[in-house]
Amino acid sequence: MKTLNIIVCLKQIPDPEGPTTAYGVDQAAKEMKISGIPPVVNPFDENALEAALKLKDQHGAKVTVLSMGEKLAKPVLIKALGAGADDLILLEDTGFKELDSKSTAYVLACAARKVGDYDIILVGRQAGDWDSGQTGMLLAGNLDIPAISLAVDVKVDESHVVVRKLKRNGHQVVKAPMPVLISADSQVGALRYPSLKALMAAKKKKPLTWKAADLNLDATKLIARNLYQLNPPPPRFRKCVFIEGESLQDKGENLAARMCQDGIL
């Protein structure tokens, strides 16, 4: 069997678990105003990378990471190399600002073609910024390859992948020929920690940067997200009654008593 070529698409986003106070909305500009939290790799994309690295452990593989954005923070993506990815390609261009899902998929498709000879493309099921959850399937459409969504386990069997995927009432095992696109759910497993040594080595590697002009793409197809409004969320804080007591046992009993008194129990 030839060496597997795997592409993993990592999106850089503001930490989706950052405190809500870090997230503001500029309604006039229809822009998010995010401050005081670091960029991270979208968590589901870390799962996608882990799925790729597991295949690399089993079969040997070349893992190429693609990340597209207007401006990318390299240190965040270097972690992918430290964890075991072989190449990092930054798709960076002022023209890539706030693209809609369709255009994002188009750019990623152009880049995947340029990487060439891929067997598996792994993406996350959803990016935690715009929570769009469709770029992967659109990318597969662009490349006219089969797509499997919501993977929890990925195996390679000669020229095919065998994937266990989420269904509401359990799982489904499906099989598809390579090249194939697979979107990862968190059940695939958390990304391994890079060793300090690997991280140091990764820092010495130079990522490639491809601009729009390097990708043989039609710039008229790059369209920004079409927002009518961007609004702050409705107020959701409640006034919490903290239940007191001498011991935790007391607190538990007092909670039941209080909820009973308030007509809830």
Place this chain on the structure above:
Amino acid sequence: MQPKILVIAQTEGSTTEAVTFEVMMAARELAGKTSGAVCTAVMGAENDGPAKELSRFSDTLYTLESALLESFQSELYLQAIKQLCGQIEPDIILLAHNLDNIDLAPVLAHALDATLITDCIALGIDSESGNLLCTKEVYGGNANAVFVNTGKPAIATLRPKGLKNVELPAGEGSIQKIDLVLEEKSVRVEVIENVSSQAESFEKADVVVAGGRGIGGADGVLLLEELIQALKGKFAEVALGGSRPAIDEGWMPGFRQIGLTGEKVNPQVYIAVGISGALQHMTGIFGSKKIVAINNNAEASIFNYADYGIVGDYKAAVASFTKKIREIS
């Protein structure tokens, strides 16, 4: 513009899934605002039951029947919907946001060169342009975005709200059978095995007891189950739920996940045990009348959203809470 709105129904054999009624209601509302027409597509091996039921909401109901459509397969469903769309040319297509359609909706959008907005919580029409407006939570619930969907057609998936009862309109619409030519040969993703168990739904739950990473393991789930048993002395329906780590760690099956990428629940009481209160979890539970939080970190953000809180290790607190509920039952 009087848009033709196509709803892709969600059915399971001879029954219509509850979420379909929510999507039908949204379609009817849009049609009302625009004097548009609602068409519904039912897909399956044998559609008589759902077709009759759903025709009440529809100006025209299309039944797409084939043994190949018996259970969901994205590529075959796509072929069927594409053929229908070729005939009726809808302006808007609405689907439920569920696991199957996370797969199907983008593939459909690509095939029709349409534009898709996923997981919408409200729909509207821009009075000037006539375009579909799709409201959805973004940044995990840190903002609400209203997108202009200029797609031809414009596609949206709608977030299930877990509504309890939707009233069926009276009467029946016309039912039309669509002749399909499905090509099994071109299917690239082959189903090898289904590993299914019974998945409960949260629609009827009066109380949800949910565990997070803080319950530490499957043993923690046993403690929560005792609490659930005690609560069943007071409430008709009490369900177990979890945050994502509780599912990823394998302490609970996937259908119990609550939150942005899980279920949305609206019980009378939601009891969150060992859950920190990340917005991606909370967005699934804001419909709860009362929220109770038990967490050993007084600074945990869950307390901002809770009506009642206990700060401390959950084990002792849950055990005595359970005992006291039994006493007062």
